[in-house]
Amino acid sequence: MRSTNYPSPLQLVGLLALAASCRLPAQVSFLPPATYPTGQSPAALAVADFDGDGRQDLAVANSGSCSVSVLLGNGDGTFRPGADFLACGFSIAVGDLNGDGRQDVVTCGRSTVEVLLGAGDGTFHPRAVYLAGDEGPYSVGVGDFTLDGIPDVVGSADGGIVLYVNPGDGRLLGRQFYRVPLGYYFYYPPDLGTLTVTDVDGDGLPDVLVGAMDIRFVYPSVIAVFFSPAFDYPTLYPTDSGLDVLLQVVAGDFNGDGAPDMATLTSASVVVLMNLENPMPIGPAGYRLHPADFDGDGNLDLAVRDADTVRILVGNGDGTFRPPAQFAAGPVTSGDQTLVAGDFNGDGKPDLATILSGDRVAVLINNSSTP
Ligand SMILES: [Ca+2]
Ligand SMILES: [Ca+2]
C-alpha cells in the first residue's frame, strides 16, 4: 500500500505559504511601569546622561517644590534617586550650555528662566535665575539658533518666541523677541502648549514648532514653524482643526519619503500632516506626543500619553497608522511635558518615561519583539 504520509510539492508550497502568513509582524510591547518618587507636583521631564556614565538619566522639574529631581539610570532600565536641586519651573530642557561636556538644565517658570550648570557627576551648581519678560516664557527648548556652535535657549511667549543668547559660558543674555504678524494669536496656555525644538527641514539647523491661531480665519488653528536661521516670520501650516488648541507639534518622516512630516496634538485629536500638508486626524486627543520607532520595524511611530495609559500608534511607513496598542502607565492630570523617550536599558529600543499623579514618574521599558 502506498504511503500518503509525505506532502506533495503542491501541498508543501501551500504549507510554506501558510507558515509565512502566520508569522507575526513586529509586536509593540512594554513591561508594566516601574515608578519612582519625585519632588512636589512634577510637571516636566528631560532625558540626558548627567553623571557621564554613558547611561541615560532623568531630570524632573517639580513645579510645586521649585526643584529639579535627578533620577540616575542604572543602565538596566531601573533608576536610583539622585539629589534635588533648587530651580523653579514647569518646563525643562537640557544641553551643554557652557561647553564643558557636562549636561546642563534649563527650566522656566512664569517669570523666570533658570539654569543649572551640571557638575558632571549627577549634581548641579547653584542655579542662575534670569527674569523673563511680561510675555512669558511658558516652555523652553535648547538649540544653536545663532549658528555659532554654542547652544542657546528659546522660550514660547505671548505673541511669539523669545531667544536667550548664550555667549558660551551658560549665561543667558541678549533676549530677542520674535513676534508673529498681527492677526495671529499664539497659544501658550500654561500646563498645556509647549514648543518643540527639532530640525524640520533637514538642513541641520534647529527649528522651533508651536501651535498658533490665526484669528482672521474660520478654521484658525495653525502650526507655526520658526525656521532657523530666519526667525523673523514663522511659516504657518493649516491643520483643519477649527478652534481646537494645538497643544504640541512634532516632526519626523512618517511616510518614509525623506521629506519632513508633522504631527500635532490638538485638544480634540492627533492630526498628521504628510509632507507638511493635508492634515488628517488619526485618533483622539491625549496629553503629550512622542515620535519614535517603538516596534523597531524602521517606520516612525507615535506615542500618545493619555490620562491613564500610553497609546502607541504604530506607523505603516506610508503615513498611515495601525489601531493603537495601549499600555497602562498610571494616572496623570497635567498636560505638560509628561512623556519622554530614551533607551534606559541600552537594548536599542526606545523606552518611555512619564509623569504620574501623586509626585511620581513611571518608566515603561520597551520589550517589543523584533520583526
Ligand atoms: Ca547616567
Ligand atoms: Ca555643561
Ligand SMILES: [Ca+2]
Ligand atoms: Ca515602527
Ligand SMILES: [Ca+2]
Ligand atoms: Ca530600551
